[in-house]
Amino acid sequence: MERNRQIKQGHRKIRVLVAKPGLDGHDRGARIIARAYRDAGFEVVYSGLHQTPEEIVQAAIQEDVDMVGLSSLAGAHMYLFPKVVELLREKGAEDIVVCGGGIFPEEDIPKLKEAGIKEIFIPGTPLSEVVKWVEEHVEPRD
Amino acid sequence: MSEIVKKVASGDIRAVAKLIRDIDDKVPEVREVLKDLYPFTGKAYVVGITGAPGVGKSTLVDQMVTHLRGNGQTVGILAVDPTSPFSGGAILGDRVRMQRHSLDEGVFIRSMATRGYFGGLTQSTRSAIDVLDAMGKDYILVETVGVGQDEIDIVQSAHTTIIVLVPGMGDDIQALKAGILEVGDIFVVNKADREGADRTVNDLRLMIEMDEKRYKDGWKPPILTAQAVFDKGIQEILEEIENHKAFLASSVERQSALQHEKARHDLTEMIKDQIIQEVLADIVNSGEFEQALQSIAERKLDPYTACDTIVSKKIKSGTR
Numbered sequence: 001m002e003r004n005r006q007i008k009q010g011h012r013k014i015r016v017l018v019a020k021p022g023l024d025g026h027d028r029g030a031r032i033i034a035r036a037y038r039d040a041g042f043e044v045v046y047s048g049l050h051q052t053p054e055e056i057v058q059a060a061i062q063e064d065v066d067m068v069g070l071s072s073l074a075g076a077h078m079y080l081f082p083k084v085v086e087l088l089r090e091k092g093a094e095d096i097v098v099c100g101g102g103i104f105p106e107e108d109i110p111k112l113k114e115a116g117i118k119e120i121f122i123p124g125t126p127l128s129e130v131v132k133w134v135e136e137h138v139e140p141r142d
Numbered sequence: 143m144s145e146i147v148k149k150v151a152s153g154d155i156r157a158v159a160k161l162i163r164d165i166d167d168k169v170p171e172v173r174e175v176l177k178d179l180y181p182f183t184g185k186a187y188v189v190g191i192t193g194a195p196g197v198g199k200s201t202l203v204d205q206m207v208t209h210l211r212g213n214g215q216t217v218g219i220l221a222v223d224p225t226s227p228f229s230g231g232a233i234l235g236d237r238v239r240m241q242r243h244s245l246d247e248g249v250f251i252r253s254m255a256t257r258g259y260f261g262g263l264t265q266s267t268r269s270a271i272d273v274l275d276a277m278g279k280d281y282i283l284v285e286t287v288g289v290g291q292d293e294i295d296i297v298q299s300a301h302t303t304i305i306v307l308v309p310g311m312g313d314d315i316q317a318l319k320a321g322i323l324e325v326g327d328i329f330v331v332n333k334a335d336r337e338g339a340d341r342t343v344n345d346l347r348l349m350i351e352m353d354e355k356r357y358k359d360g361w362k363p364p365i366l367t368a369q370a371v372f373d374k375g376i377q378e379i380l381e382e383i384e385n386h387k388a389f390l391a392s393s394v395e396r397q398s399a400l401q402h403e404k405a406r407h408d409l410t411e412m413i414k415d416q417i418i419q420e421v422l423a424d425i426v427n428s429g430e431f432e433q434a435l436q437s438i439a440e441r442k443l444d445p446y447t448a449c450d451t452i453v454s455k456k457i458k459s460g461t462r
Contacts, residue, residue, distance in 0.1 A: 013230070013257075038231035045253050048238035058244045059237060064159035084436045093156070123276055141163070 012140035014042040015065040019056045020049050021084065024074030031100065033069060036127040037134070048142055053083040060088065060096055066139045067097040070117075082115035089116075097138050101130075147178040152337060153277045155250065162252055167267045168419075176269055182276035186218070190300030191285045197306045198332040199285050200239035201370040202379075207243050208379050210281055216248040216275030220283040222267055225255040230258075236285060248276060256287070265415045268299055268408065297325040298407040302386045304328045304379070306344070309338035323349055325364050328382050334367035335376070343367065361389050425456060 016017050018034045022025050027049055028082075037044045045063045047056065070081055081100050088096055101121040109120050117135065121130055130135065149157035164172045191199050200221065205280035207217050234253035243249040252256050252274075254267055267284065274282050286296050297303050305326035329350075346365045355425030364382050368375030390397060425431055430452060 015163070031294055034233050037231045038226060038233045041230040043225075043231060043255050044233045045237060046233055046235045047241050047244075048235075051241065055244045059157055059241070059251075062159050062244070063237075066162040072316060091156070140167075141160075 003126065009030040013016055013059055014022060014067070014134065014138060016134070016138075017045045017047060017056070017060045017063055018071070019051050019059065019068060021053055022047050022052050022072055022074050022076045023050060024072065025049055026073050027071070029073070030069075030071040032127070033048065033071070033101065033102065033130060034093050036131055037069075040131040040135070042078050042134070046114065053087055053107045056084055057091060057093070058086040061091060061093055064141070065096060065113040066106045066140055069102040070098065070102075073103040077112065078108060079120065081117050085116035095141065099133075101125075104140055144175060146175055147182075150179060150273060151182045151276055158250065158273055158277050158449060159252070162254075162270045163274055165273070166254065166257070166266045167266055168266075172269075176272065179272060179276045184275065185271045186271075186275040186282045187302075187387060188275075188282045188284065190296035191306060192287075192296055192303065193306030194308075195287065197308045198370045199306050200236045202330065202332060202368065202376070203236075203254075203283050203285050204243070204304060205370050205373050205376045206283060206380060207240065207249060208373075211243075211246065211248055215277065215280040217243075217250075218277070219251045219285070220267060220270055220274070221251070221285045222251045222264075222287060223253065223255055224287050228347065230257075233382055238277055242451045248278065248421045250277070259290050265411060268411070271299055277424060280308035296405055298322075301382050301390060302327045304383075304386040306330045306332050307342060308333045309336040309342045315317045324353065327361065327386050328379065329363055330375070330379060331365065331367045332370050339367055352401055361386065369410070417427045421456060425452060431454075 016037050018030050018037070021029050022102055034044045034046050045059065045065060047059050051059075056068065056070070068084065070077075070084060072080060077100065081098070083128070085094075085098050088098065097118050098116065099119040099121070100117050103123060104112070104120065109122075114122055119133055123134075146157055146161060150161055161172070161175065164174070191203055194198055194359065203219060203221070208220065210217050219240065221234065221240075221431055223234045223236060225232045229423055230233035234255060236253055237244075240251055244251060252270065254264075254270065256264060257266070267286075271282055271284065284296060286301060303325055305323065305328070307329065309331060321347075329346050330454060331346070333339075333340055343365050350365070351361055364385075366378050370376070370380065390400065434448040434452065436443050436445065439450060
């Protein structure tokens with residue numbers, strides 16, 4: 001199909017929203033991830049600090065991203081991350097992949113995945129791996 | 143009328159967002175949608191905001207949105223940021239300053255990347271303006287990376303163009319004179335609490351008063367000072383936008399001349415775009431192109447001859 005061929009040629013660009021929900025003010029990690037995504041050829045929308053799940057979901061929809069990357073270092077991930085997934089579902093945007101990064105107790109990770117977070121990246125994950133995961137798991141919308 | 147046109151015209155956010163994505167990704171089917179959508183456009187007032195990186199465009203836009211919303215106006219925002227020429231990726235960070243409006247139903251914010259287009263405003267941006275217009279936004283604010291003299295595309299798509307500067311650009315204004323300074327309808331010296339604001343205003347005034355051609359036209363661009371972070375000077379900017387709007391509407395001839403100029407520009411750009419897409423891709427993918435590259439690299443052939451040969455052959459085959 002003509003359209004598929006075009007998409008394969010790279011016309012469809014991966015668009016990602018990098019967002020920081022909650023109250024912690026540490027966005028160094030989020031910025032570094034954003035930069036790595038840019039260098040991988042993605043279009044990265046960065047929405048800044050202190051975002052509510054509602055704001056993140058609205059941004060994801062308006063920007064029509066393929067993936068939302070959430071960063072949290074303050075311990076509220078068990079509430080904030082699943083909330084984003086839930087709100088996306090409510091808005092009929094469950095096709096947008098959600099993944100997260102930050103510092104989490106190990107036992108939280110399976111629970112987050114169960115709640116619909118596709119992947120969790122913990123400190124020490126090489127940037128190349130984070131990028132590779134997106135390339136392998138996130139398809140630009142057809 | 144297709145389902146998607148109906149949805150966009152009724153303001154469906156998801157439909158609008160997806161259509162802009164399809165426009166950006168140059169999905170061929172989008173063309174038909176845009177044709178059907180066109181009758182719904184032409185109602186919004188488009189304001190371009192441009193200036194060097196870091197002068198505070200996003201913050202200014204954010205404050206303008208607050209004021210416009212206070213007056214009951216709906217607003218669409220297109221924030222354009224550059225694509226990395228090396229990776230093809232982009233970081234679109236303008237939302238950071240505007241996120242407080244993201245839950246407001248009367249505001250639609252979209253970040254766009256230039257995707258390697260020179261001129262600050264791509265064909266995609268122009269089409270995206272049409273989409274936000276069709277969805278019923280009263281005002282559309284287009285924020286572009288105005289880094290140089292060529293980046294004046296916005297003028298053709300905006301009814302009012304605002305150029306944002308900061309103090310301390312004194313000598314730079316001289317350098318910019320032939321570029322963006324000629325296209326501003328309103329000038330804003332932002333961060334006006336900084337040293338040198340008065341001087342920047344004076345430099346601008348001198349520059350504008352020397353620009354007799356524009357002056358004669360009847361609109362003398364006002365120079366305003368602002369401190370966007372503190373919400374100072376924003377109301378004045380909006381008042382001048384209204385003044386400029388009234389000025390444009392005050393003469394039927396001026397209005398029709400503007401419409402004509404915009405039509406000429408849009409159509410020329412569209413044709414250029416399509417030719418580049420359809421013809422250039424063909425040429426670049428041809429064996430002849432590769433051969434020519436090789437010969438030029440080995441200095442057996444000069445690029446001028448190669449270009450003439452390839453283009454004249456292409457034109458002949460195209461008209462056949």
